[in-house]
Amino acid sequence: MRIILAIFLMITxxxxxxITNDAFVPMALSFGDxxxxxxxxxxxxxxxxxAVPGQAMVRRSDDNLNMxxxxxxxxxxxxxxxxxxxxxxxxxxxFIDFGITDAITDKHREYPASFVIPIQK
Numbered sequence: 001m002r003i004i005l006a007i008f009l010m011i012t013x014x015x016x017x018x019i020t021n022d023a024f025v026p027m028a029l030s031f032g033d034x035x036x037x038x039x040x041x042x043x044x045x046x047x048x049x050x051a052v053p054g055q056a057m058v059r060r061s062d063d064n065l066n067m068x069x070x071x072x073x074x075x076x077x078x079x080x081x082x083x084x085x086x087x088x089x090x091x092x093x094x095f096i097d098f099g100i101t102d103a104i105t106d107k108h109r110e111y112p113a114s115f116v117i118p119i120q121k
Contacts, residue, residue: 021107024057027065028114033121037071043083045106052117060109069117077119083109 029039030053037052043061050056058065060083067079085108 021060023105023107024059025111026055026113027058027111028055029053029067030114030116031069031071031077032116032118035071035073035075035119037069037075039067039069039117042066042068058111060106060111062106062109065111067117069119071119075119077117079115079117081111081115083111085109 029050031037039050039052041048041050041056041058043059043065044063045061046059048056048058052069062083064083065081067077067081069077069079071077
């Protein structure tokens, strides 16, 4: 009976402790002076072009989100947004995989919900 109980406990408490965050996070973008244009957003997991002002779906990553932007009147701006570590990674580290699964997929990383791109008038 003890052997069956031990096997049952091992099966119950062993497994993947992955965070259930989506791979993409929405980010609202705008220029500091209220103008409009477009930006190329890149990190090691994606590269997209986004309209500004607007909202883009950004792939979570452990590196900075780099922005190369151009306004409709031809001005340029370059910005970089660092990612932060979400609080859910602590919960994942408590379980058997010690957060390894989430470290591979970067689903524990966060970008801010909105970002204002500084640009000179």
